[in-house]
Amino acid sequence: MSSTSNRTLVLVRHGQSEWNLKNLFTGWRDPGLTEQGVAEANAAGDRLKAAGLHFDIAFTSVLSRAQRTLDLILDRTGQTGLETIRDQALNERDYGDLSGLNKDDARAKWGEEQVHVWRRSYDVPPPGGESLKDTGARVWPYYIHTIQPRVLAGGTVIVAAHGNSLRALIMALDGLTGEEIVSRELATGVPIVYRLNADSTVASKDVLDA
Structure with a gap:
């Protein structure tokens, strides 16, 4: 394990998916990466290696x-073969009845204002789905009990996840309100590097973009 002064947490949103490209609500559906998404992931790896x-x-x-x-x-x-833990606690927000729908079609069906509320409010879920607050309710305990201890022990830990599961984490790490976090855009394939203090607060944050 690395030295206890290290305490590094890297968050990366997945590269562009086929459904990102098609402007579809994805949630827990499972499309693959586009060619651009593969290129974004490779570029993220190159930046992390360079760092x-x-x-x-x-x-x-x-x-x-x-x-x-x-x-x-x-x-x-x-680092092919690195110990990797997969858990649905880190899954994307479940968009419920919106999953698989084109965002423009959803606006036509429910109205632009309603769809905007579902997408950008903190605590209003779409029908059959999760709000960002609901997503946080599964992400935060998993982070506190499973991920954070590995970081605080001096580890360098990478989390590859999704726009909203990572927003929930960033909200807690950066001390943001629900209103503040829903307006934050999270680019695909761009690593965010946190260094933590011994008490789990953030010592520094760097975004490794192009």
Whole structure:
């Protein structure tokens, strides 16, 4: 394990998926990466390698777009075969009845204002789905009990997940309100590197974009 002064947490949203490209609500559905998504994951791996980051353990969701992104990153950083834990606690927000629908079609069916509320409010879920608050309710305990201890023990930990599961984590790490976090865009395939203090607060945050 790395030195206890390390305490590094890397968050990466998966590369562009086929349904991102088609403007569809994805949620727990399982489309693959596009060619651009593969390129984004490879670029993320190159940036992490250039930053000299060597991981002790990886976490990802049970969805293939996050797992493939992680595999590509680990291949580029020379860490194929790294211990990896997959858990649905890190899955994307469940969009319920919206899953698989084109966002424009959803607006035509329910109205632009209603769809905007479902997408961008903190605590209003779409029919049969989760709000961002609901997503946080499964992400936060998993982070506190499973991921954070590995970081605080001095590890360098990578989490490859999804826009909303990572938003929930970033909300807690950055001390943001529900209103603040829903307006934050999270780019695909761009690593965010946190260094934590011994008390689990954030010492520094760096975004490794192009």
